[in-house]
Amino acid sequence: MIAPDRLYDLALVFAFAALALAQLLAMIRLVIGPDVTDRILALDTMVVDAIGLIVLLGIAQGTQIYFEAALIFAMLGFVSTVAYARFILRGDIIE
Amino acid sequence: MTKVRRSFLPHPFLTTILVVVWCLLANGITLGTVVFGTILGLLIPLATAAYWPDAPKGVPPAKVLVYILIVVWDILVANVVVAWIVLTRRNQDMRSTWVTVPLELRTPEAIAILAGTITLTPGTVTADMSDEGHCLLVHALDADDPAAVRDEIKSRYERRLKEIFE
């Protein structure tokens, strides 16, 4: 728990909670489906939420060292979404 | 002169973007990052030039700036509108429809930017393109009248892109 010595620490706690809840809701959609389209979309959303959580961690600890992690997450998330979609559309990723 | 410039600098705008991105990644403007960024900015357009042989020439910067400002404003409004619809409207009350947008644009870059703009702005997502590339399939989350959505896309975005690219 972060000691609220700055004004925005409360907002930071709220943001952590909201993003965790968002991550959980997306995970429910990932589990219940009903189709592969929804699962790809849920994974895409979870990647974006994870980027948000990494950025929040960076603010909470006051460092910039998590930036590269967030950037690589963004790139991998995009490539994996496209790869999943490509696989469903064509039955093959690289033609 | 133009020929010489085009042979080693096929996309000056791409080169600029690459230098800026490299400086941002290295987090600092020192001599080393600028020089290495310039080397990358010269080599990458040369290596990828085969994939885009006819890049649009002579894009007016003032119109691009106006377009970007309009799109950013629309994205802000779009997010509030979509969030409000998602939170307050019941599912069976949403009138989501397909909208077909016939295209006057022919430049691939312009069509790609139009499709991206439609996806980022109010309650619309570009879903597909026709097989010959003459119209876009757009899904609207909540639209009373598909014709109105189509006309707004055409007058607000496509007209400006046509002025910029063609």
Add this chain to the structure above:
Amino acid sequence: MTGIVLIEIVIAAALVVGALFMLVGSIGLLKLDSPMKRLHAPTKAATLGVGALLAASMIHAFAFGDGSLKELLIMAFLFVTAPISANFIAKVAIHRGQDMPPPEPPNDDTWSTLDAPDTRPGRPDAPVEP
């Protein structure tokens, strides 16, 4: 002193707005009832949500540490790739036929996702005999 308080208020506002938009995106993902409708909520809310969080991070870095503009890179990357992933997911939805079928295009034959190669003998995509 008041300057610092003002910056803290701006950071707090950006954090709350960003977190709320991302939460709304996930709520929409769970609440809406057809695949194409579900596509709207996350792609819209997530870009501005992450945008606001990254703006907060950037202001925070400038006010309380060594400032950097690196966050702009993530923001630009997300804004460029979000329409592309949305387009791919929409193509999957059309391909799987989960939503209502799209109307005929007004001046072409069909949509490119539904444009299956016509491999019957005598048609353009027929396999070439060795």
